[in-house]
């Protein structure tokens with residue numbers, strides 16, 4: 001039976017107990033973890049990410065005008081949200097990783113804030129990529145955004161890879177783009193192997209990412225969902241903590 005708690009101190013106490021009883025924790029994070037850092041989530045009201053129809057991967061690849069539009073949008077949003085700093089939730093998870101209790105953070109986020117909180121790359125599994133750099137879609141070569149931006153501002157042309165001629169794209173997973181194989185494989189492995197799965201700040205509606213909480217439960221882990229609103233997986237969870245992520249995780253952040 002699912003226990004649902006919305007009182008702050010009780011939520012903190014029950015989370016502390018769940019963490020104390022666990023040995024191998026996996027956090028699964030979504031855009032709600034970063035809203036207190038000033039980065040809006042995807043589905044909440046007035047979402048800047050839904051202002052324009054997303055450019056699907058096939059369209060990006062086939063139409064140079066769409067590639068130019070994708071880069072215009074990317075840099076416009078980076079100007080507003082690109083300077084965010086990690087928040088209490090990121091630091092709480094960083095401390096749990098440092099304590100040895102948390103094995104991995106599987107994230108749908110693309111904002112690099114978990115890395116900025118001091119967590120080593122080996123503990124972070126990015127399911128939807130990372131928006132703070134770019135790669136060539138064809139050969140995989142990495143490019144830094146500042147060099148791409150300089151050229152884009154000067155010419156307005158979508159960048160192509162000097163090495164192979166392939167299109168350069170922000171290193172995020174677009175709608176219609178296949179999920180990255182290695183992160184998916186690692187995420188499945190840590191999910192199947194944990195004893196406490198903490199789903200934090202996700203509406204849990206984006207698949208295949210949202211299948212991980214149920215998978216953890218099927219493999220015998222305890223499932224705790226921490227989110228401000230109801231999710232479709234609340235009924236599957238052992239414990240639902242409903243409230244502000246930063247507030248609930250604050251005691252773990254320092």
Ligand code: NAD
Nearest residue numbers: 030031032041042043108109110111201202203228244245
């Ligand atoms: P979502 O927007 O669908 O869901 C976020 C959830 O977090 C919502 O249920 C919302 O009510 C909750 N929430 C927001 N702030 C909260 C807070 N302070 N305390 C408690 N709850 C809070 O996000 P999703 O499930 O991660 O899916 C969105 C997709 O969009 C992902 O694929 C992600 O890659 C992408 N995205 C990423 C970022 C980022 O990297 N920061 C931002 C927007 C979108």
